[in-house]
Amino acid sequence: MNKRKLLEKKEWEYYVFEENNTIELSVPIPNPIPGFDITYTLSEPEREKYLHTGIKALEERIQDMKVNFSNYKMNSWR
Incomplete structure (x- = not known):
């Protein structure tokens, strides 16, 4: 059984998880x-x-997610 593992985080900025050999x-x-x-x-x-470069590789994706959030999966805090 694979568990969801937190790879890295910056509180209130981003969280990177790995589960079943995929990264979210x-x-x-x-x-x-x-x-x-x-x-x-x-x-x-x-x-x-x-995996090669680290979080720098995702900076553009993070910015896009903040601006174009409706194009992504959204989970409400409620």
Whole structure:
């Protein structure tokens, strides 16, 4: 049984998880109310780049998730 493992985080900026050999990026946003965690599963090329370069490889994706949050999976804080 695989567990979801936190790889790295910067509180209230981003969280990076690994589960079943996939990597998921989660970005919390306070608006729209009540606040959401925006999530995205990295593609294989993004995963490899992240594993090689670290969080720098995801900076553009994080910014896009904050601006275009409706294009991603949104989990309400409520």
